Amino acid sequence: MFTIEQIKAAHSKVKSGADFPAYIKELKQLGVRFYETFVFDGHTEFYGNEQEKISSDSKYENLEIAENSNVNQFVIDLKLHQKGQTDYPTFCVDCAKAGVEKWAVNIEKLTCTYYDKVGKELLIEKIPQ
Template sequence: MFTIAQIKEAHSKVKSGADFPNYIKELVGLGVIGYETFVFDGHGVFEGSEQHKIHTESKYDDLVVSDFVNAEQFKSDLKAHQQGKTDYMTFCNDCAKSGIEKWVISMQKLTCTYFDKNGNELLQEIIPQ
């Protein structure tokens, strides 16, 4: 069973979106099967086998997530982040401004899905291996 300390250690290595695939590989190695990250404060819910679930604490002061979704701006910001042009906090701020409430990772499907405040799926990407 993985711990919050292990999750924090893995996340500490992520400097930009370019580091994301290695982060996912490390989480899989720990036994994480999926997780959700909430944009408003950065907390996450990580799931493992046998109903093992842990909640991480807030990572930063609360952000205001826009009620208005700007999908095109989000896609542009996401691309920049994945290319290593922005850090994690910048990406979270960009998500909030574009109306992204959370993202959900599935290790089995190797997908990252972004949702708005109404639970609408805005984008699903395949995680590169």
Template sequence: MFTIEQIKEAHAKVKSGADFPNYIQDLIILGVKGYDTFVNDGHTEYYGVNNYSVTADEKYAELKIASFPNKELFIELLVKHQGGETDYMTFCGHCAQCGIAKWRVDIIEMTCTYFDLVGNEILIEKISG
């Protein structure tokens, strides 16, 4: 099974949203089936087979998540991030500003789903690998 240390090594190669597809390929090799990243503090829960999971600690000081999602602004900022225009912390700040509480990457389905504070799906993207 995979460890947080292995995941951190894969994540260290990510400099912008443009590096995300390669990161997903690294996670597949490790055996990760999916993960949830929580915007409020950046902690992430990774899932594997047979209910295996590991949790990475928070990454930054707590961000306040907007109570109501702004899907249109979020999509605009997400496109910029995926184009390599923003770094991870800037993206997390944009998520909080736009009411995104977490995102779930499903490596089996190759989707990334963004959720608001009450668990509503705000956007589902196909991940191109």
């Protein structure tokens, strides 16, 4: 079973969205199969093969998630982050402003799905390998 310390070590190598594919590869090697990150406080719930589940601590003070999502602005912010032009805290603030409540990563399918407060899928993207 993977540990939160192993996940933190993998995440410590992520400086921007450009580092995301390598992070996903490392999580897969640890046995993580799925995770959800909640924008309001930055905590993440990680799931493995055998009903394993661990949660990280909150990463920052609670953010208010916009009631109405703005997918167009979110896509602009996401692309900037993926190019390494914003750091993780900035990306989380941008997500909250755009109405993104959480994202879910399916490591087996290599997808990342972003959701609003009512659970509507805002964007599904393939994770590059």
